[in-house]
Amino acid sequence: MTNLSQLSQAIQNAPQWHFSEQFQNDNEIKIVPLKDQALGAEVYGLDARKAQSGATIFKLKQALAEHLILIFKQQSLDDLQFLAFSSYFGAIFRPSADNPVLGSALDTGTPPDVVPVSNAVGQGDYTGNGELSPHADHQWTPTPSFGSLLYAVELPKLGGKTSWYNTIKAYDALDEQTKQHIEHLQLITYNPFVRAQSNNGQQNYAINTPYYRYKDQPILGHAYPHPLVRTHPESGRKALWLNTRSEVELVNYDDQKGSDLVAQLREHILKPEFKYEHHWQVGDIVFWDNQATLHSREPFPADQRRLLKRVSLAGGRPF
Template structure:
């Protein structure tokens, strides 16, 4: 999706303005005129403000090594170590903060996780009691087609719900499944199950308030094995299907087509994201960091 013509001006490097250009969709903006290796306080403040305003920000044309990525990420808070995924291989050697997302294999062994298939709509690691606050993805190699990442505004989804549905879900809690990752792979060390009532995972409110913006949002996590506590399974499934029908609407989403050197930062608390599949013979290598959450969703 193309960026909109309108732009916002924020204080940037050495007092010069930088452009914050909204995508024109329900969320997302590109931040231009910055080098993430050399940020002063006013630049970082502008980036953080744009992130809160637009939920997802894109910075193109960056040349970052792994330590640069870690240094920039840490300006937002402490970092999680990369999660253990389906292969057991999870991070850059010596840098456990950097999680490798890739379909590339070396000597028959994957260098990262999630392969080349579709990654369905999800919130990163919502199956934890305190999920990560944000995620950051930096592109090193991209396929000639496919592998696009779409983001969905959970503010916009919640605000669009009919009042009667809002009242119905106001006090419900949802269990976020920890059995499978967004690529459909069984998490390492977890026993397979498809019973949402008994699968492992954290319980969070279905409707949450963002701690920084004060806005209300729907907190769904991912569809597979999710369960609304206190309801019969059939009732839970029907209500969740009704809510997920809103997530599928294109007016709540923005699709990003990757280039090498792109960095995308998203707010894990108020967005979901998904990835298109791509040709497995093409290489895709991304390095990701996660900013730790400060508290459980409320």
């Protein structure tokens, strides 16, 4: 389990830019947008084990804000190297103990810095092998993560592909009347892990989870209103801040009309023109902007191993 002292160790052990033999030349790095895709770009020439210059990190941050996902191929990292590379882009996401997320420890309530997204490692297998519906990470917390990096270590022979959805394009494609109607609406996303704890110990938080909370239903966990239409803090573009499956509620809105509106927007987000499907290869790192995308996973056979490592980065309050 990676903890704060290991993050300090990761930074201490990381190559320093003033050692020229370990320094990445930013002129070697090329960013190529994915052709005919709703989002995404591939990054060529970068070795995530090396020290990165300010110019490189600035270039990558600009590219992430524009393309929403960045794909780094053929990387070979241990956990500390992965953590050190991720920390160039922001502080590590650490939720409060009363807001459980993927990987939260039973004793402390907080997750490891490097979370195994896996069915393969025994203790710490958090996601199994089933389908994961399109969602934004940590949407039920007061300050959701701004982004995550996911690193492929072991892959199944069949299935397990991850898809990302561009919720900026989804918002832009709405008609003007709908845009005006939803502009100032506030949405509460209820914590699916609290819901799972109430499902008689079921680990699959999709079991018995309503898609909309009516006002006569009990509230499970904390409720943090966030804008339904979120503004990207760097680009200023607007995005739909809505996942496709977990329990939500529009603030000060009629129950049935709210449920119908959310269902219509969810159906809209899932249109194929907003989607990119990633076919994983060992050594891939995918870095995505959690503020303007959803991501999902297709199922894979239970007898096949899949191990990816995830680092999530701290964000601010949505606006």
